Amino acid sequence: MKRIFAVVLMIALLAGSAYGAALPKLRVGYVPEPAHGLYFVAKEKGFFKEEGVDVDLYQFGSAAEGMAALKAEKLDVGTFGTTAPLVFISKGSEFTFIGGMMIGGQAIITRPERLAELSGKDLKVYKGKKIGLVKLSTGDVIFKGALKKAGIDYKKDVNFVEFGSVAAVVEAVKKGAVDAGLVFPPHFSLAEKNHGLKVAHYIEDFYPDYTCCRIVAPTAQVKANPDTYRRFLAGLIRAYRFYKTNPDETVKIYTRALKIDEDIIRNETYVKRVAESNPDPLRKGILDFWQHIRDAGYITHDYPIDQHINTTLYKQALDSIVKREPKDKVYQQMLAFYKKNN
Amino acid sequence: MRRLFSYVVLAALALIALAVKPAPAHAEVVRLGCLDETGSALVLLADAAAIFREEGVEVKPVRFNSSASGLAALAAGKLDVGAFAVGETLKAIARGDRIRIIAGGGSESSGSLLDEVDASARQEREERGIVVMTAERPGAPDKETLGKLVSALIKADLLLQSQPVRAWSSIARQRPGRGSDFRFDPDPDYWRLASIWKRLDLQAPGMARSFLADHVYDEIYCDALHDLREGEGESNPVLKKLAEKAVCPPDCCPTGKKKRTDKGGSQ
Structure with a gap:
């Protein structure tokens, strides 16, 4: 057998x-x-x-x-x-x-006290704001694309601050060095969980099905x-x-x-x-x-x-x-x- | 009295010993060929101000009278790294020399708007500008060593931009003469090289479309810049400007990328 x-x-x-x-x-x-x-x-x-x-x-x-x-x-x-x-x-x-x-997959995070100011479905809320990002990240490229599609001259109307890493973006938002920050998953979930920050928008809110x-x-x-x-x-x-x-x-x-x-x-x-x-x-x-x-x-x-x-x-x-x-x-x-x- | 004198001498010797920062035990000696001219300032300054050493790499500078002789030495295996004229370097790459550009250097700019409009003069100055390259052969410096070298060149640029008097005093012979203006940029800048490559008509039939890109190791520069920004802080204006210009695919995701832990001191 x-x-x-x-x-x-x-x-x-x-x-x-x-x-x-x-x-x-x-x-x-x-x-x-x-x-x-x-x-x-x-x-x-x-x-x-x-x-x-x-x-x-x-x-x-x-x-x-x-x-x-x-x-x-x-x-x-x-x-x-x-x-x-x-x-x-x-x-x-x-x-x-x-x-x-x-x-x-990309999101814009901010401090809880700034959330109301950045709410709504209009990208104009970001005019005049200082936004931290990682240069050439998907969030950077697509958010700028969304602003352009919405007729906003982002080179003139938005102050982008480039950081070397997404961790540095989260840190800048936390310290108030920027009004908001563009981050990718799972960093916004971690920023919410570990630092009490809030997601103001997912970029999908403005730019559906982006690559x-x-x-x-x-x-x-x-x-x-x-x-x-x-x-x-x-x-x-x-x-x-x-x-x-x-x-x-x-x-x-x-x-x-x-x-x-x-x-x-x-x-x-x-x-x-x-x-x-x-x-x-x-x-x-x-x-x-x-x-x-x-x-x-x-x-x-x-x-x-x-x-x-x-x-x-x-x-x-x-x-x-x-x-x-x-x-x-x-x-x-x-x-x-x-x-x-x- | 004699005893006191001996103590003073011993104390002085101890202070001198402490002041001279020893190179790390594993430091490799990198033979670096360069020209004795202003465009080479980043390389010469990194050596004179002990920035290479601070980064943990031992550099032995070798002076050349011309880019052609330096490139020949690099091709013959007599050098590990070279800092020579961009035009000559690109021509050597087109001829088939196994070298990769890892950083930029200095190039003369007239400072006069009229001269800048004169395309042929501007192009000639661009071609005389310095780029830093490494040989591609067994035993050539590894990626980590190249990262340290490029990191040192970025730090030399920081010193040059933020403390020009101190920087030029340590390489006084290369200080630009009156009326001449130099720009320094440690970025290898693929797109600038591609323009010169095109202008010199170096893309031969049958060459791969990526032929030039295959000889530009900009990942080294991107990594070094990224690590320095993390180490020196995001706010350093010179690093910020370099990062704004660089085209570096960003990291994404929760990466397991190894960071250098032996960065040495900061400028």
């Missing part, structure tokens, strides 16, 4: 390893950001392998380090904000945006292995459905992977919904983001960024899943969202 069991076990192990070995591998880099959790869901729930791709995840301490690894071909995929890939591409790096990971962290890959590899990347995106699309329909388990997966307080993750992800983990490439959002960087004068040279956005792979991945489950509401919503934003 024991012998039969051993033989069965060996066959199962061999079959398993052969299955794993047959799958194309992707090395995926990310930064530990709560809304980047779709990677962990797709990996833990087996969506990547079911779609036919073997994914190894690598955490990086900064966007610049991650982009350097991508450039050195130590990674096949990277999720390192929007600014960093745009800066690298504009300097000649051959990367292609193939999807997204996070939409929204945050995008998924990029080396252009040559995308061209050489489109099917692998399509399978990878299919895994993420299925992870998105799981995240939309299984909040409790998703929070546990995010918490385990990112080692951030479970309450903060639940609060940001499902209660306040400050950011959405969404794999849509958001082509229009990337182009807007680039324009906002240029408008702010951070990069004076123009470059046709659109050449570096591939929406086809995502659309094909989504179509293949919709074909399998045509009545699924989440996938239908993703399809509508894709049509609107690409």
Whole structure:
């Protein structure tokens, strides 16, 4: 009996390893950001392998380090904000945006006694104010874009103060050195919890569905292995459905992977919904983001960024899943969202 | 009386010993080639004012009469780091020399509006401006050492901007002459280099679009500037100005990025 069991076990192990070995591998880099959790869901729930791709995840301490690894071909995929890939591409790096990971997520914090003064849905409340930010962060670029869209000349009417880190922005708000500060998750939750500061606005209040962290890959590899990347995106699309329909388990997966307080993750992800983990490439959002960087004068040279956005792979991945489950509401919503934003 | 004299001598020697800050035990000797001219002031000042040493890096300056000879020495492995003219450096990169620009330096600006309008004269001055580069070969200074070097150059710029009399007195020979005006900027400034690269028509057919960017290591400058801002405070006006100009992708998220803990003293 024991012998039969051993033989069965060996066959199962061999079959398993052969299955794993047959799958194309992707090395995926990310930064530990709560809304980047779709990677962990797709990996833990087996969506990547079911779609036919073997994914190894690598955490990086900064966007610049991650982009350097991508450039050195130590990674096949990277999720390192929007600014960093745009800066690298504009300097000649051959990367292609193939999807997204996070939409929204930035907030404006202030001291409790200033909250009333900054309330309301009109960006004019920020005219004449001193606002702390980290230069070229998504919050910086998008908030300036929102002000411009609202017809406010932010170069004249708002006093922006640049800080070296988001911790320094929080500190400046706390000390009253600035009226408000632009921060990203989970810093506003931490600022509320640890320092009694308040969120005056989420930038989404003024600029719906703006792009945050995008998924990029080396252009040559995308061209050489489109099917692998399509399978990878299919895994993420299925992870998105799981995240939309299984909040409790998703929070546990995010918490385990990112080692951030479970309450903060639940609060940001499902209660306040400050950011959405969404794999849509958001082509229009990337182009807007680039324009906002240029408008702010951070990069004076123009470059046709659109050449570096591939929406086809995502659309094909989504179509293949919709074909399998045509009545699924989440996938239908993703399809509508894709049509609107690409 | 003799005993008293001995005590005084011993005390004096002890004070001298204390005044000379020893370099950290692990200090590596970096052979740094430079030109003996005003544009090299950041490098020369960082050496003369012991800022390199303060940052924990031992630098051995090697003087050259021309950028061409210095770049040749760098290519031959006789130098680890060089501070030479930007035009010559970009031409060496285009020829295939394995070097990466890590910082900027000084360049002459006439100060006259009329001269600034004269594009060819302005361009020539720009090409004579100094950039700091490292060789790319086995045994070349590692990222940490380059970070310390660039940090020292930023600190030299702070000293030059905030205490010019003190700074120039320590490198009196390089002080700009009457009527000449120099600008100093430790930022390698990829976009400025790209303009000069384009003007010199150095992008050959078949070169990757990122060829120049692959030879500019601005991550070193961004990290050094970031660390100094955290160490020196956000309010330092010179650092603030440098940060306003720099194009550095920001950190995001609760990063596990390692910070330098051996920053030494501050200016």
